[in-house]
Amino acid sequence: MPKTINFEVFKKFFRSGQVGGIILLICVATSLIIANTTSKDNFEALLSTKLGFGELNYTVLLWINDALMAIFFLLVGLEIKRELVEGELSSIKTAALPVVAALGGMVIPAFIYFMFNKGTETASGWGVPMATDIAFALAIIGMLGKRVPTGLKIFLAALAIVDDLGAILVIAIFYTNQIHFNYLAMAGGVLVLLSLMNYFGVKNLIFYLIPGALLWYLIHHSGIHATVAGVLLAFTIPTNESDVLSPLEKLEHSLTVPVNYLIMPVFALANTNITFTKEMIQGIVSPLGLGIVVGLFVGKTTGVTFFSWLAVKLKWAELPSGVSWKHVLGLGMLAGIGFTMSIFIAMLSFGEAIHILEAKFAILIASVISGLAGFFYLKSQKE
Numbered sequence: 484m485p486k487t488i489n490f491e492v493f494k495k496f497f498r499s500g501q502v503g504g505i506i507l508l509i510c511v512a513t514s515l516i517i518a519n520t521t522s523k524d525n526f527e528a529l530l531s532t533k534l535g536f537g538e539l540n541y542t543v544l545l546w547i548n549d550a551l552m553a554i555f556f557l558l559v560g561l562e563i564k565r566e567l568v569e570g571e572l573s574s575i576k577t578a579a580l581p582v583v584a585a586l587g588g589m590v591i592p593a594f595i596y597f598m599f600n601k602g603t604e605t606a607s608g609w610g611v612p613m614a615t616d617i618a619f620a621l622a623i624i625g626m627l628g629k630r631v632p633t634g635l636k637i638f639l640a641a642l643a644i645v646d647d648l649g650a651i652l653v654i655a656i657f658y659t660n661q662i663h664f665n666y667l668a669m670a671g672g673v674l675v676l677l678s679l680m681n682y683f684g685v686k687n688l689i690f691y692l693i694p695g696a697l698l699w700y701l702i703h704h705s706g707i708h709a710t711v712a713g714v715l716l717a718f719t720i721p722t723n724e725s726d727v728l729s730p731l732e733k734l735e736h737s738l739t740v741p742v743n744y745l746i747m748p749v750f751a752l753a754n755t756n757i758t759f760t761k762e763m764i765q766g767i768v769s770p771l772g773l774g775i776v777v778g779l780f781v782g783k784t785t786g787v788t789f790f791s792w793l794a795v796k797l798k799w800a801e802l803p804s805g806v807s808w809k810h811v812l813g814l815g816m817l818a819g820i821g822f823t824m825s826i827f828i829a830m831l832s833f834g835e836a837i838h839i840l841e842a843k844f845a846i847l848i849a850s851v852i853s854g855l856a857g858f859f860y861l862k863s864q865k866e
Contacts, residue, residue, distance in 0.1 A: 502622075502743070502744070503618045503622060503743035503744065503747065504618055504619050504621070504622020504623065504625075505622065506743075506744060506747075506748045507618055507619060507622075507747055507748055507751050507822075507823075509748075510748040510749075510751040510752040510755070511751050511755045511822075511847075513752060514751060514752045514753070514754075514755040514756045514757075515755060515756070515757060517756060518755075518756035518757055518758045518759075519758055519759055523756070523758060526756060527756070529543060530542065530543050530544040530547075530753055531543070531544065534546060538704075539700075543753075544753055547749055547750055547753045547754075548750070548753075548754070548827070548830070549703060549708075549709040549710065550699070550709070551746045551749060551750065552710045552713075552746070552750060552827065553699050553709055553710045553712055553713040554713060554738065554741075554742060554746055555710075555713070555742050555746050555747065555750070556651065556710045556711070556712075556713030556714050556717075557695075557713035557714070557716055557717050557738065558713075558717075558735065558738045558739065558742045559617075559644070559647045559648075559651070559713070559714065559717075560651075560713055560714035560715075560716070560717025560718060561717045561720065561731055561734060561735040561738070562644055562735065563644050563645075563647070563648050563714075563717070564717055564718055564720070564722060564731060565722060565731060565732065565735065566641060566644055568722050568723075568724060569722075569724045570641070576800065576801075578641070579794055579799045579800035580638065580791060580794055580795070580799075580800035580801070580802070580803075581638060581641035581642040581644075581645050582645050583790050583791065583793070583794040583799065583800065584638075584642050584786075584787045584790050584791045584794070584811075585642045585643075585645035585646045585649060585787075586645075586649075586786075586790060587785075587786035587787055587788075587789055587790025587791070587793075588613075588615065588642070588646060588782075588783050588786040588787040588790070588815070588818050589613040589646065589649050589650075589786070590786060591778075591782045591783075591785055591786030591789075592612035592613055592778035592779060592782030592783055592786060593609045593610065593612065593613050593778070593782075594782070595612070595774065595777055595778040595781065595782040596608065596609045596611065596612050596774035596775065596778040596782075597609050597774075598774075599770045599771075599773050599774035599777070599778075600770045600771060600774050603770050603771075604835075604838075605769075605770060605771040605774075605833065605838055607832050607833065608771060608774070608775070608828075608829060608832040608833060608838075608842060609774075610650070610653045610654075610657060610658065610828045610832060611774075611775055611778075611821070611825050611828050611829045611832060611842060611846065612774065612775050612778030612779045612782055612783070612821060612825065612849070613646075613649065613650060613653060613821075613825075613828070614646060614647075614650045614821045614824030614825045614827075614828060615642070615643050615646045615647075615783070615818045615819075615820060615821060615824070616820045616821055616822040616823045616824055616825070616850070617640075617643040617644070617647065618743065618747055618823065619820045619822055619823075619850065619854065620639060620643055620817045620818065620820050621636070621639065621640060621643070623817055623820070623854055623857065623858050624636055624639055624814075624817060624861070626858070627858065627861055627862060630861065630862055630864065631810060631813075631861055631864075632803070632804070632805035632806055632810065633805070634802075634803025634804050634805050634806045635803065635805075635806050635810045635811075635814060637803060638803050638806065638811075638814065639814050639817065639818075642787070642814070642818065643818075646818070647824065650824050650828065651710075651711065651714050653828070654708050654710070654711065654827075654828065654831065655707060655708070655711045658708065658828065658831040658832065659706060659707045659708060661706045662705060662706040662707065663704060663705050663706050664705075666701045666702075666704040666705035666706075667701075667702075667705040667706075667707070669701050670698055670701035670702050670705055670712075673694050673697055673698045673701060674698065674715055674719070676694060677691060677694055677695070677698070677716065677719035678719050680719070681719050681720070681721050684721070685721070686721060686730050687730075688720070688730050688733065688734055691716065691719060691720055691730075695712070695716040698712045698715065698716055699712040699713070699716075702715075708831065717731075720734060747823060750823060750827075751822075751823065754826050754827075754830070754843070755826070755843065755847070757840055757843050757844055757847070758840070759844075760840075762837070763837070763840050763841050763844055764844070766837075766841035766844065766845070767841075767844065767845060767848060769841065771838060771841055771842060771845065772841055772844070772845040775825075775842060775845035775846055775849055776845050776848055776849040776852070778849075779819040779820075779821050779825070779846070779849035779850065779853060780816070780819045780849050780852050780853050780856070782819075783815055783816070783818040783819035783821075783853065784812065784815040784816050784818070784819060784853075785815070786815070787811070787814065787815035787818050788808075788811055788812050788815040791811050791815075792808070792811075809864055810861065810864065812860070813857050813860045813861035813864070814857070814861075815857075816853050816856045816857030816860060817853065817854065817857035817858075817861075818853075819849060819850070819852070819853030819854075819856075819857070820850045820853050820854050820857075821846055821849065821850060821853075822846060822847070822850045825842075825846045825850075826842075826843055826846055829842035829843060829846065
């Protein structure tokens with residue numbers, strides 16, 4: 484008699500943090516293969532195809548980077564708000580360690596990049612090594628299973644959320660071009676409306692999502708990067724501290740699968756299309772390449788570990804239960820996986836196509852080094 488298939492095993496696997504990272508890896512590999520074969524021109528033509536109408540007639544690539552990524556940032560914003568209200572960031576004591584660690588993981592890499600690139604035409608890319616890729620980092624630590632304590636996974640998740648908030652602020656403040664204040668004022672009006680609905684207890688998500696689409700349009704035309712609209716919308720969605728499922732939690736649950744299994748893979752597929760050239764590979768030892776590689780791997784590891792030690796030493800925070808300093812060091816290495824967010828910031832940082840390609844290649848190298856080093860180092864620790 485044939486054995487029945489246990490679909491619960493598949494469900495459990497697809498709910499795990501590993502799957503999103505595996506799909507991302509497949510899309511990265513696929514994009515690299517396409518970019519270095521005869522399919523390159525056809526793929527670039529596809530990304531350059533315009534979709535839409537009127538003022539919303541944009542290329543496929545822009546829809547991916549500005550619209551789909553706004554949904555990604557909406558999910559990130561929801562996670563940040565939930566953590567602030569009821570999670571790891573809900574009190575000063577619990578938030579202190581990941582916040583300080585994330586700060587170190589942003590400041591030190593940015594400083595390292597600046598020291599390599601000060602006075603050069605690539606100096607504007609200091610924000611590139613500041614970011615940690617949540618999906619990849621959590622996927623790798625998930626693969627370690629019981630070899631790492633649960634507290635370390637929670638620490639990494641909280642750190643990555645704070646890191647994303649920092650990256651969002653960097654994008655909004657430093658990587659925004661000319662601002663059109665008329666659109667910004669209208670966006671402010673929509674934001675006030677959304678906040679009032681939250682205040683007066685409106686729970687139906689449709690009353691937030693429709694104005695949220697308008698908010699995206701206005702932010703996009705204001706000159707501020709459109710993805711910021713996702714975070715602003717997220718902070719107006721109602722939530723609570725009780726066990727009752729809130730509108731925020733419902734939306735977060737609804738977005739997790741499409742973001743992890745569609746939006747992030749599509750972003751990786753569209754933006755990792757690096758055509759390897761001799762000049763680009765040589766660019767790894769340029770100030771730009773060294774700033775990114777050293778910034779992400781050495782800077783993140785040093786920044787996260789040292790600032791965590793400092794926070795504990797000054798009694799601002801405590802290490803999570805079961806977490807040792809060896810674990811923190813390994814976590815610092817994993818924080819050097821800056822893939823998705825770093826590529827996103829790189830595309831905002833540089834005007835020259837060659838610099839964007841060099842940055843993408845350096846990010847790829849640094850993320851691979853950080854991921855492998857963090858994985859094997861943590862795996863070597865006693866269970």
